[in-house]
Amino acid sequence: MKYISTRGGISPVSFSKAVMMGLADDGGLLLPETIPTLSARELAELAPLDYPELAVRIMSLFIDDIPPDDLRSIIHRSYQTFDTPVVTPLVELDRFLVLELFHGPTLAFKDVALQFLGNLFEYLLKREGQHLNIIGATSGDTGSAAIHGVRGKENVAIFILHPHGRTSRVQELQMTTVLDDNVHNLAVTGTFDDCQEIVKALFADLEFKERHRLGAVNSINWARILAQIVYYFSAWFQARARGVDGRIVFSVPTGNFGDIFAGHLARRMGLPCGPLILGTNENNILTRLVEHGDYSVGDVVPTVSPSMDIQVASNLERYVYFLVECDPARVREKFAALRETKRMPFSPGELERIREDFRSASVGRAETLATIAAVHRSTGYLLDPHTAVGVAAARICAKGEETPICLATAHPAKFGDVVEEAIGSAPPLPPSVAALEGLSTRCRILPPDREKIRDYVMKHAIG
Numbered sequence: 001m002k003y004i005s006t007r008g009g010i011s012p013v014s015f016s017k018a019v020m021m022g023l024a025d026d027g028g029l030l031l032p033e034t035i036p037t038l039s040a041r042e043l044a045e046l047a048p049l050d051y052p053e054l055a056v057r058i059m060s061l062f063i064d065d066i067p068p069d070d071l072r073s074i075i076h077r078s079y080q081t082f083d084t085p086v087v088t089p090l091v092e093l094d095r096f097l098v099l100e101l102f103h104g105p106t107l108a109f110k111d112v113a114l115q116f117l118g119n120l121f122e123y124l125l126k127r128e129g130q131h132l133n134i135i136g137a138t139s140g141d142t143g144s145a146a147i148h149g150v151r152g153k154e155n156v157a158i159f160i161l162h163p164h165g166r167t168s169r170v171q172e173l174q175m176t177t178v179l180d181d182n183v184h185n186l187a188v189t190g191t192f193d194d195c196q197e198i199v200k201a202l203f204a205d206l207e208f209k210e211r212h213r214l215g216a217v218n219s220i221n222w223a224r225i226l227a228q229i230v231y232y233f234s235a236w237f238q239a240r241a242r243g244v245d246g247r248i249v250f251s252v253p254t255g256n257f258g259d260i261f262a263g264h265l266a267r268r269m270g271l272p273c274g275p276l277i278l279g280t281n282e283n284n285i286l287t288r289l290v291e292h293g294d295y296s297v298g299d300v301v302p303t304v305s306p307s308m309d310i311q312v313a314s315n316l317e318r319y320v321y322f323l324v325e326c327d328p329a330r331v332r333e334k335f336a337a338l339r340e341t342k343r344m345p346f347s348p349g350e351l352e353r354i355r356e357d358f359r360s361a362s363v364g365r366a367e368t369l370a371t372i373a374a375v376h377r378s379t380g381y382l383l384d385p386h387t388a389v390g391v392a393a394a395r396i397c398a399k400g401e402e403t404p405i406c407l408a409t410a411h412p413a414k415f416g417d418v419v420e421e422a423i424g425s426a427p428p429l430p431p432s433v434a435a436l437e438g439l440s441t442r443c444r445i446l447p448p449d450r451e452k453i454r455d456y457v458m459k460h461a462i463g
């Protein structure tokens with residue numbers, strides 16, 4: 001299986017090369033040349049497998065340059081860090097199902113991909129005799145999941161910038177209590193935007209980037225999407241095993257379009273489910289796209305589901321590539337228009353295709369809080385605010401005869417303040433979170449000054 005760029009500017013590369021490249025060298029995103037499909041019989045064969053074995057089978061369809069035993073070992077190690085052998089358990093509530101994706105070390109769904117990516121990086125770097133210095137900015141979730149993905153790994157160091165005092169307490173502790181030598185938490189006395197600007201500037205300095213072999217772990221890495229395809233299959237098998245018949249539809253709280261794109265691929269591979277339900281918060285550019293074909297970029301507004309506070313959804317480019325019949329020239333055209341006019345045009349025919357693939361609803365603050373409260377009242381189950389957006393979107397978009405599976409992307413304790421506002425009391429802390437208070441922490445506080453941060457990275461980079 002070879003990988004190509006959505007912009008058409010690179011010759012096809014292997015899976016390993018695609019993982020190490022992250023963003024394609026021509027500025028596009030990497031995609032497999034073809035999407036493998038599974039027949040009904042092949043699907044039935046996967047049904048009895050446990051999560052790691054299911055992951056081995058599905059990921060193997062996309063990976064042909066890692067020996068099977070090595071891949072199996074990487075995958076098994078990645079999911080041993082989860083607090084349940086089911087990895088992504090399905091929970092049945094009143095009229096819908098919840099797929100709990102938060103059983104990894106940082107209690108958010110990003111662990112499913114980043115636990116795998118950390119082990120994969122370590123393996124590939126060792127094989128190639130290389131090293132990597134990962135740099136990223138975070139408003140909370142991605143940074144902590146990335147740190148836990150690579151902590152203690154060989155040949156890789158990670159530098160994560162977060163805005164000092166502006167992440168939640170749980171997120172901060174999940175980052176700063178990691179004391180491994182290869183982990184560097186930089187608390188920047190500025191905003192998340194300051195952090196992002198500094199990281200961008202470091203990557204833009206090509207000489208610096210090459211010399212220190214800087215790498216990123218954001219959601220444009222193909223391996224992250226690949227790891228996320230697996231749980232759609234797992235959820236579907238779990239639902240069927242419980243006797244859920246009828247059509248299954250997945251509801252996905254969406255920001256960068258990575259999680260839902262993995263679901264789209266699962267569907268294209270032959271998983272029999274309905275159109276995906278795309279939930280957004282007040283930052284509803286993707287809902288406007290699905291509803292009216294209007295993809296115009298506004299300003300990001302802060303919401304109670306901060307991990308979805310995004311305007312330009314970077315993974316949308318992968319979907320657009322298929323939408324324009326895999327024609328890189330048309331992808332380039334669309335993204336040039338976006339850059340110039342802040343708006344990406346879609347034809348009526350394209351809009352029709354989009355609406356065959358997705359349904360969408362935007363869910364505001366009041367409705368998010370009301371959904372948390374209502375579900376808690378009727379079932380005793382606590383939703384985090386991101387998950388609540390997906391549950392509310394499913395209520396709006398699912399048809400009577402369908403069974404929605406709502407993806408639970410974070411544990412409620414991770415966003416305890418919002419949950420408390422909704423139900424009047426704070427959610428109980430899971431033991432792993434409660435244990436963080438009082439642990440020693442390591443974190444360097446630095447001003448939002450590019451030179452100072454550059455110096456710090458230079459002094460501590462490996463290689």
Ligand SMILES: *Cc1c(COP(=O)(O)O)cnc(C)c1O
Nearest residue numbers: 255256257258259307386409410
């Ligand atoms: C990152 C994140 C999302 C959004 O996922 P995308 O892949 O960016 O669409 C939703 N919920 C939580 C809790 C997240 O951390």
